[in-house]
Amino acid sequence: MYRLIKALSIVCILLFANFARAQVCTGTFGQPLINQTFGQGNNTDNWYGPLAQYAPGASTSTTFKGPPGSIPTNLTANQSGLVKTPATPGNPYSIYWQPHADHTGDSNGLMLLIDGIATKTVFFEQKMDDLCPNTLLRLSIWVLNTNSAAANAQPPNMILKVIDPNGNLLGNASTGNVTADGMWHQYTLDFSNANNSTVTLQLVNDTPTNSGNDFALDDITVRACGPGIAPFFNLNNTALNMCEGNTNSFTVNANISPEYANPVYQWQENKGTGWVDINGTTTKQATINFINQPAGTYQYRLITAINGNIDKVFCRAVSDPITVTVNPLPVARAENFGPFCNGSTIQLNASGGTTYSWTGPNGFTSAAQSPTIINATKAMGGEYTVQVTANGCTSPASTQVIVSDPLAITTNIQTAAICEGKSIQLAASGGTQYLWQPATGLSDPESPNPVASPIETTVYSVTVTKDGCSGTAQITVSVNKNAMADAGADQKIVNGQKITLNGKVSSDVTYLWTPADYLDDPTKLNPVASPPHDITYTLYATSNLGCSSSSDEVNITVYPKVVIPNTFSPNGDNVNDTWNIPAAASFPNPVVKIMNRYGNLVYQSTGPFKPWDGKMNGKDLPPAVYYYSVYLNEDFQTYTGWLMLVR
Structure with a gap:
């Protein structure tokens, strides 16, 4: 009897499973009731765990590997782990594994990586509660054969399976061999939960070998059939x-x-x-x-x-x-780059949208974002409005355009003359902004009335601006040089000589030398002077244009005429008893030397000159011809010659 009941139960289960598979959804499978994505990784690690953290509700009977980090680098039979790519770093068999992202292509998306074994093992399981009875559901999974084609390995094969709380089969389907083509493959199972509010989803390994039975799971979903x-x-x-x-x-x-x-x-x-x-x-x-x-x-x-x-x-x-x-309504903005002057070009601009519609005075219209209006007139001034549109929404904005008449520029002077070192007030009117050029010599180049102190004749140009209009005017400031006198360098002469003074003056001046003593003509710029003694001459220059006068001095040093006697008789008669050079007394440090015919020094005077008495070391020298050298200063050559000592 027991055997009969057991046999009938098996037949009923098989008939129910076939009935479940035979049902067809006449509506559509809706949004996921379960959507197992296995979570999200980061930019650094490849291995993740634990499974419950990244895939709540999921479990596996394989040995799960983790936690996050760089190890393990590969799996062995009946092991699993969460990874971003099967080609894990450091894997010694990396050429045999697919370097592939998750099913969605997310480089940080996780997948469940499994190294299957040769026995039929439930390697993934997830429970569903609170189901409505007699609902047609669709289980869907995505599978990647993680072996590369180069591995030539046994492809994975698995069974999609659903059981009720008593372990009764509600539906199953085989994936068949999953091709190692580098692509994710989707497999589905449609089943009815009958009167059960709870079912368990299972994925069962069905590959008869351990060799190459490596695969990854991703995006496991269950959807209910509804309208x-x-x-x-x-x-x-x-x-x-x-x-x-x-x-x-x-x-x-x-x-x-x-x-x-x-x-x-x-x-x-x-x-x-x-x-x-x-x-x-x-x-x-x-x-x-x-x-x-x-x-x-x-x-x-x-x-x-x-x-x-x-x-x-x-x-x-x-x-x-x-x-x-x-x-959102566009943030409309309208602007113009005015004010503008009569005859110039009006430039408008709008922003905040993708299309624009302008209207303005005199029937103006434009669809440009930045329209221009040439040859502006006063009648073109006024309010311009633009409708700014973006994403089908429109906002208005407006801008006020001012068109001004040309400027009437006036200046206080057109030309002026000043003396060197003096200043003059410049003034311009007719605008609100002023710019003088060049700025050299001006107290403030942006003032309407700067003070000008040029050092040479300058043409100043002022640009006057008001309400978008501008114009220029000019003022020429001539600079008259002050009188300049240059009496030249100091000079030295010997009494009885003449010398020409090297006077220089600036142009347009009157000049005069003072004193007039010993000058051939004090009104000449280069008079001839013949003073008998030291004298200072002053050159006066007076500007004929009313500018400053000037004076300069030149010193003339007059040395006495140098006379060197060639004979003296030191015999005690008080007549010509010494050899004397009268002019030497005018020099502070003359050097006088006397040698005999053999070149021996017999007398020397250094400092204030002392006449020679014809002696050497207090003893009279014999009558003879002696030779002298006389150095007075750097202005004179050294005098040399002979002298006769007689007794």
Whole structure:
């Protein structure tokens, strides 16, 4: 009897499994009830763990490797771990592993990497609770054969399996051999949970070898079959665009196929912080109050279920969202680069949008962002307005254009003359801004009335500006030089000589030498002087233009005439008893030397000159011819010659 019951049970289970596989979803499989992505990694590590942290609800019967870090570098049979890529750093067999990102292509997305064994082992399991009875569900997995084609290894093969709490089979499907083509492959299993509110998802290894049975899992999902829901706005639009400050209420509706028996509805809204029910919108067609909504993105979706199941997450169908975008009003700006002068070009500019529409005086219109108006007239002045549009929203801005008449510039003088070192007041009028050039010699080049103190004749140009207009005027300031007298360098002469004074003066002056003593003509610039003694002459210069006078002095040093006697008789008769050079007394440090015919020094006078008495060391020298050298100063050559001593 026991054997019969057991046999009948097996037959019933098989018949139910075949029935589950035979069911067809006449609507659509909705949003995931379970979405196992295995989490997110970082930019540095490749290995991660524990599994519960990165994949809540998942478990594995393989030996799990972790925690985060650079080891282990590879797996052995019946081991698993969370990685960003199967080609782990340091893997000694890296050429046989796929260097691949997760199923979505995210370089930091994680996957579950498994090195399978040759026995049928449940290497992944996840439990689902709170299911509605008799729901058709779809289990979906993505699998990557992590062996490269170069490895020529046994491909992985696995079974998708679902069991009830008693271990009874609700459905299964085989993946077959997963090709080592460097691509992720998706496999699905459709099953019914019958009257069970809890089921367990299992993935079973079905490869008869340990060699090359390496694979990765990612993005395991379970979706419930429900009606297909196509929500829309108003006249079948799936998206609405509005402008801030001009938002309107709208209608939402949906096409649903097939409908639940005795269905109920709930519209939800997501303003960026998650989905919430909209109070009072429990019909398929509903009106959404959308007045005065700020800029942002708003999503809407419809939930439908059999009456009594609307609050059960796993017992209802949820549509894809439809979106309302409220665009901010553009920050419109209008400006001009005026004021402008008659005849110039008016330049307008707008910003803040993608399209522009200008209007202005005299019927002006333009669609340019920065329009120009040539040959400006006074009639073109006034307010210009632009409508700035971005994302279908428009804001106005305006700018006031001023067109001014040409300037009437006046100056206090056109030409002026000043003496060197003096200054003069310049003045201009007719504007609000002034700029004088060159700035040299001006107290303030930006003043309308600067003080000018040039050192030479200068033409000053002033640019006058007012209300976008500008003009120039000129003032010439001539600089008359002050009288300049230069009497020349000091000179030295010998009594009886004449010398020409080297006077110099600036132009347009009257000059005179004083004193007039010993000058051939004191009114000449270069008179001839023949003074018998030292004298100072002064050259006076007076400006004929009324500028400053000047004077300068020159010193003339007059030395006495040098006479050197060639004979003397030191015989005691008081007549010509010494050899004397009268002019030597005028020099402070003459040097006088006397040698005999053999070149021996017999007398020397250094300092104030002392006449020679014909003696050497107090003894009379014999009559003879002697030779002398006389040095007076640097202005005279050394005198040399002979003298006769007689007794």
